[in-house]
Amino acid sequence: MAKPGTVQKRVENRDQGPALVPQGAGKEALHLDRLIHERTRLAIVSALAVNESLSFTELKRLLQITDGNLSVHARKLEEAQYVECTKSFENRMPMTRYRLTRAGKRALERYLNHMEALIQATREK
Numbered sequence: 001m002a003k004p005g006t007v008q009k010r011v012e013n014r015d016q017g018p019a020l021v022p023q024g025a026g027k028e029a030l031h032l033d034r035l036i037h038e039r040t041r042l043a044i045v046s047a048l049a050v051n052e053s054l055s056f057t058e059l060k061r062l063l064q065i066t067d068g069n070l071s072v073h074a075r076k077l078e079e080a081q082y083v084e085c086t087k088s089f090e091n092r093m094p095m096t097r098y099r100l101t102r103a104g105k106r107a108l109e110r111y112l113n114h115m116e117a118l119i120q121a122t123r124e125k
Helices: 039-049 056-063 067-079 102-124
Strands: 008-013 017-022 083-090 093-100
Touching (some): 039 056, 039 067, 039 083, 039 102, 056 067, 056 093, 093 102
Antiparallel strands (some): 008 017
């Protein structure tokens, strides 16, 4: 519910239908990185942002998600070139490691700046 006297504009969101964005949030409110915005992918990117790299097992344990769930979301991030995946063997066991790419770091930074701007615009109203 908007505060009395607050001007809002209606924004169509293809995935969730109509939404209200605070006036002053600017055009950036319409261009949220949907790839990173998804909860599990945001968790993966955030975990990789504070670690040089993480193994599949470490990510799975940290995020408390299934193998299949991690695989699907990591692949989407890989396809967008936000995450790099390397496969090797350690003690004859397969090892998959992930790291955030330069493009992934920039995308996360844009996403965080975007969210901060939205939060600030909402608090100002």
